[in-house]
Amino acid sequence: xxxxxxxxxxxxxxxxxxxxxxxxxxxxxxISLLICLExxxxxxxxxxxxxxxxxxxxxxxxxYFFVITVAAxxxxxxxxxxxxxxxxxxxxRIQEANALRG
Amino acid sequence: MDASLKILSGVAVILPLLGSCIWFWAKNxxxxxxxxxxxxxxxxxxxxxxxxxxWQIESSARVEFFSWIWMGSSELVNFSFxxxxxxxxxxxxxxxxxxxxxxxATGYMHGDEGFGRFFSYLNLFIFAMLMLIWSDSMPGIFxxxxxxxxxxxxxxxxxxxxxxxxxxxxxxxIVNRVGDFGFLVAMFCIFKAxxxxxxxxxxxxxxxxxxxIVQVGWTQWACxxxxxxxxxxxxxxxxxxxxxxxxxxxxxxxxxxxxxxxVTAGVYLCCRLQPLFFLNPGVMELIAYIGGxxxxxxxxxxxxxNDIKKVLAYSTISQLGYMFLAVGLAAPVAAYFHLMTHAFxxxxxxxxxxxxxxxxxxxQDMRKMxxxxxxxxxxxxxxxxxxxxxxxxxPFAGFFSKDEILHIVSGSHRGLxxxxxxxxxxxxxxxxxxxxxxxFFGKSRGHREAHESPWSMTAVLCVLAALSAFGGLLNxxxxxxxNAWLEHYLGQVVTQMDVGHGADxxxxxxxxxxxxxxxxxxxxxxxxxxxxxxxxxxxxSPAFNLFKNKYYIDEFYDAVIVRNLKRSGEFxxxxxxxGILDGTLNGLAYQAKKTSERFRRLQNGLLQGYALWIxxxxxxxxxxxxxxx
Amino acid sequence: xxxxxxxxxAGLMLLSAGLVAFRPKPIExxxxxxxxxxxxxxxxxxxGADFVAVVQLLVYAGAIVVLITFxxxxxxxxxxxISGGESIRWTSTxxxxxSLGAVLFCLHISTPSLLExxxxxxxxxxxxxxxxxxxxxxxxxxxxxxxFLLLLALIGVGLLAYRRPSTRDHSNIENKSxxx
Numbered sequence: 001x002x003x004x005x006x007x008x009x010x011x012x013x014x015x016x017x018x019x020x021x022x023x024x025x026x027x028x029x030x031i032s033l034l035i036c037l038e039x040x041x042x043x044x045x046x047x048x049x050x051x052x053x054x055x056x057x058x059x060x061x062x063x064y065f066f067v068i069t070v071a072a073x074x075x076x077x078x079x080x081x082x083x084x085x086x087x088x089x090x091x092x093r094i095q096e097a098n099a100l101r102g
Numbered sequence: 103m104d105a106s107l108k109i110l111s112g113v114a115v116i117l118p119l120l121g122s123c124i125w126f127w128a129k130n131x132x133x134x135x136x137x138x139x140x141x142x143x144x145x146x147x148x149x150x151x152x153x154x155x156x157w158q159i160e161s162s163a164r165v166e167f168f169s170w171i172w173m174g175s176s177e178l179v180n181f182s183f184x185x186x187x188x189x190x191x192x193x194x195x196x197x198x199x200x201x202x203x204x205x206x207a208t209g210y211m212h213g214d215e216g217f218g219r220f221f222s223y224l225n226l227f228i229f230a231m232l233m234l235i236w237s238d239s240m241p242g243i244f245x246x247x248x249x250x251x252x253x254x255x256x257x258x259x260x261x262x263x264x265x266x267x268x269x270x271x272x273x274x275x276i277v278n279r280v281g282d283f284g285f286l287v288a289m290f291c292i293f294k295a296x297x298x299x300x301x302x303x304x305x306x307x308x309x310x311x312x313x314x315i316v317q318v319g320w321t322q323w324a325c326x327x328x329x330x331x332x333x334x335x336x337x338x339x340x341x342x343x344x345x346x347x348x349x350x351x352x353x354x355x356x357x358x359x360x361x362x363x364x365v366t367a368g369v370y371l372c373c374r375l376q377p378l379f380f381l382n383p384g385v386m387e388l389i390a391y392i393g394g395x396x397x398x399x400x401x402x403x404x405x406x407x408n409d410i411k412k413v414l415a416y417s418t419i420s421q422l423g424y425m426f427l428a429v430g431l432a433a434p435v436a437a438y439f440h441l442m443t444h445a446f447x448x449x450x451x452x453x454x455x456x457x458x459x460x461x462x463x464x465x466q467d468m469r470k471m472x473x474x475x476x477x478x479x480x481x482x483x484x485x486x487x488x489x490x491x492x493x494x495x496x497p498f499a500g501f502f503s504k505d506e507i508l509h510i511v512s513g514s515h516r517g518l519x520x521x522x523x524x525x526x527x528x529x530x531x532x533x534x535x536x537x538x539x540x541x542f543f544g545k546s547r548g549h550r551e552a553h554e555s556p557w558s559m560t561a562v563l564c565v566l567a568a569l570s571a572f573g574g575l576l577n578x579x580x581x582x583x584x585n586a587w588l589e590h591y592l593g594q595v596v597t598q599m600d601v602g603h604g605a606d607x608x609x610x611x612x613x614x615x616x617x618x619x620x621x622x623x624x625x626x627x628x629x630x631x632x633x634x635x636x637x638x639x640x641x642x643s644p645a646f647n648l649f650k651n652k653y654y655i656d657e658f659y660d661a662v663i664v665r666n667l668k669r670s671g672e673f674x675x676x677x678x679x680x681g682i683l684d685g686t687l688n689g690l691a692y693q694a695k696k697t698s699e700r701f702r703r704l705q706n707g708l709l710q711g712y713a714l715w716i717x718x719x720x721x722x723x724x725x726x727x728x729x730x731x
Numbered sequence: 732x733x734x735x736x737x738x739x740x741a742g743l744m745l746l747s748a749g750l751v752a753f754r755p756k757p758i759e760x761x762x763x764x765x766x767x768x769x770x771x772x773x774x775x776x777x778x779g780a781d782f783v784a785v786v787q788l789l790v791y792a793g794a795i796v797v798l799i800t801f802x803x804x805x806x807x808x809x810x811x812x813i814s815g816g817e818s819i820r821w822t823s824t825x826x827x828x829x830s831l832g833a834v835l836f837c838l839h840i841s842t843p844s845l846l847e848x849x850x851x852x853x854x855x856x857x858x859x860x861x862x863x864x865x866x867x868x869x870x871x872x873x874x875x876x877x878x879f880l881l882l883l884a885l886i887g888v889g890l891l892a893y894r895r896p897s898t899r900d901h902s903n904i905e906n907k908s909x910x911x
Contacts, residue, residue, distance in 0.1 A: 002733045002777045007845040009778070012741045016748045018831045021717065023752025025710050031757040031803055033709070035764055038795065039751055042771060045787075053778045056852045058865035061783050062873075065866065068790050069877045073884035075795050079802045080891035086806055087894075094709050101707025 009050035017043035030082045030092040034075060041071045107155065107165050111183050111236065114151035114197065117144045119229040125222035134217050138208030141221040145201035145228060152193045155185055161594045162186030164238060164302065171241065179299055184238030187592045191438065192235045192370055195445050199362045200228050202562045206453055207354040209558035210460055220260060220352065227253035231363055235370055240289045240299040243371070247285060247335065250364045251278045257359060258351040270350035277344040281334015288327030292378075295320030301374065308377040321378050325385040328375060329392070332368025336422050339396045343656055345419055349411040353456030356411060361418050361452050362445035369425045369441055373434040376596050380432070390430025394522040397423030401529035403652045405536065409466050410455045413537050417492070418448055420526060427523065428507045431514050435577075435589045435598040436506040442588075443499035443573045447491040450566035454485035457559050458541060461552040468537065473546040477553070480560040482542050484567040489538045491570040493531035494622040496615070499573030501622075505615050506579070510599060512614060524621070531622040535629030544635055581608045737777055744770045757808075761800045768792040778849075780857040 020039030052060025170181035230249025259271025337345035404416035428437035491498035578584025747767040775784035
């Protein structure tokens with residue numbers, strides 16, 4: 001085990017989250033968006049596990065477990081949607097999926 | 103006892119309503135004969151119920167049906183009838199004359215396509231009228247009041263395909279609304295003053311004399327409102343203008359509603375609430391002067407009318423003026439007596455006129471009549487009795503009732519009013535003589551061959567003629583050795599001004615009677631001299647144009663009220679409604695649209711754009727959470 | 732020494748995350764994501780969460796990334812469809828990163844205690860036993876719900892991916908969507 005402070009772990013978590021979010025904001029194809037989403041969820045997981053370690057409490061890890069459940073669901077459903085988007089538009093450019101614009 | 107009263111009065115009221123619904127629903131499907139006879143039958147049954155009630159009830163009875171309006175647990179208005187001499191006498195007239203006129207109408211309306219509808223309205227009218235006179239609370243009376251107004255409107259514009267008839271109906275309705283406003287104000291004031299709308303309770307409070315000055319103040323406003331309401335319904339100055347136009351309706355309607363029953367509702371109301379008026383002598387005075395002026399005014403117009411029904415309409419207004427005069431001079435019995443005899447002879451005159459009109463195929467202009475004496479003998483003789491009755495010739499009914507009013511007026515020491523009353527009596531005799539002579543005497547002027555009316559009409563004329571002839575016996579004055587039955591009967595609920603007893607009074611009253619009957623006969627003679635060989639000549643002088651054009655009152659109202667109302671309506675419509683209100687709303691809507699046009703661009707459908715907004719929101723949350731820490 | 736290893740792993744994690752986020756081709760992103768997950772797993776080992784580290788490898792690297800890769804292969808996109816003309820909203824991204832930095836800075840100055848080394852965990856921390864005890868005792872209801880969520884996702888994906896046997900050709904649908 002390594003002696004680290006919670007601030008260091010949180011910095012790693014925040015940094016990865018920002019990179020993922022930045023990618024989410026600028027990427028153009030839908031699959032990349034999903035990947036960036038995974039990245040963000042992973043960053044959040046790091047924070048959960050770190051706090052779990054800090055407080056010596058397993059609840060954080062339980063939460064991690066639920067997050068990966070949700071992530072798995074989200075990936076599966078998201079990919080199915082991407083698949084349909086591709087069938088409909090012949091591409092997966094997220095800018096073209098704007099049927100709900102005002 | 104009580105249950106039987108309940109059943110009788112209930113049946114008397116409900117039957118016409120039921121009939122009305124049936125005739126309305128059935129239209130003409132069940133045939134003229136059945137409709138007419140059944141409608142008359144319901145009225146006859148109502149009449150019999152009234153008669154039974156009349157025999158059964160000693161002085162007065164209150165029949166409660168159900169709680170009508172309540173607030174929480176405290177009852178405000180009970181739906182109940184007050185059956186006392188005032189309401190029973192009028193109830194008898196309404197159902198009695200009503201059934202006669204129904205019978206008449208089966209002949210008069212024969213072949214009309216609105217036959218069923220007509221009887222439906224007529225029955226509905228009887229229902230509303232009974233509600234009006236029997237209800238013991240102001241809201242109940244008001245319901246009947248509005249009901250008869252509605253029926254009046256429906257029946258005036260019965261032949262609504264003619265624009266003029268529809269307009270006349272609207273005019274009647276709108277003018278009556280002004281009166282209804284007065285009635286409502288009176289109702290509110292009474293409630294404010296006494297905390298109840300039940301008439302017996304109000305009268306009990308008033309009669310007990312425990313009134314403070316504030317309550318008396320409220321009753322003054324109530325009385326003024328009632329005067330306005332009564333003037334509207336009973337066609338008095340300043341709201342009389344609707345009644346002449348109301349002659350657009352079928353003649354039985356004019357006879358029933360606009361001569362015998364509905365227009366007397368105002369008189370009834372004033373008699374019913376007499377103690378309230380006794381508290382306000384000023385208002386009584388006002389009523390007397392309104393009545394006197396209306397009587398004179400309408401009589402002077404009647405002389406110059408050529409439409410037979412218009413003459414009778416103005417005559418009705420004039421006679422109603424007499425009744426108001428009597429009411430104003432604290433002589434409700436005299437008013438009531440005249441109301442009853444007037445119901446007989448004016449119904450007779452209207453129905454006679456209707457018979458003439460029917461015989462001449464809807465010709466109403468007297469200048470085109472003449473010489474009908476031979477062709478319509480029954481109509482002629484019955485009309486003669488009616489004319490003599492209204493002219494105040496002894497021993498017909500009108501003589502007694504009018505003489506009583508004249509007697510009271512001259513005994514009241516109001517010089518102006520008694521002069522007006524006598525002049526009006528003279529004019530009445532004159533214009534009735536004119537009508538009678540122009541219609542039945544002289545040569546025939548341009549009408550086709552006339553025919554006598556069917557039995558259903560002439561029989562009714564005969565009955566009414568008998569009533570007009572002998573109706574005076576109802577109140578044969580005690581001074582002349584009679585028993586003054588009506589006076590004693592009504593005396594249980596109203597107070598009559600004393601006209602004196604003894605030899606002096608007898609001499610006075612005999613002088614007066616002699617004078618007034620001579621005057622009536624003189625006026626008839628004058629009319630005979632003037633119109634005996636009438637061709638097409640009438641009074642020709644610029645001064646008479648004023649009378650001919652009914653003092654230009656309609657024109658005056660049109661210029662002063664109707665035009666200005668229209669102009670202000672136009673202003674409200676064009677400027678206030680379309681300009682300001684619509685402008686504001688449309689402007690708001692336009693601005694909202696513009697703003698949302700701008701804001702909808704935010705909703706660009708780009709996933710990442712939304713993500714950015716979410717992030718901004720989270721950022722704001724984090725900053726605020728950190729700053730409040 | 733271990734300190735250095737931690738910084739190395741953390742640096743590599745940031746680097747791989749950047750490659751995941753900004754490599755133009757999705758397939759490259761997916762591959763870098765696998766590396767990233769491995770590094771994350773290492774980090775978990777460093778802080779003593781052994782079970783979590785294993786689950787991270789099995790579920791994330793083993794299942795999710797494989798799924799993504801599989802879909803990328805299935806779609807078989809031509810290169811210019813995927814890359815090219817990325818709409819880089821640099822302004823918003825910079826704004827975003829700056830605000831994140833600000834938040835971190837605030838966190839840093841407001842709670843200095845965060846910088847202290849974490850105390851040693853209990854002896855059972857990170858073991859399967861401790862984890863499952865907590866899970867079953869305290870979160871059994873949530874656990875059931877999570878299972879139900881997975882079931883729903885399964886059905887949803889089946890419905891979404893299901894292709895009707897009747898041959899509705901793409902051009903038709905495309906026209907419709909154009910019209911809409």
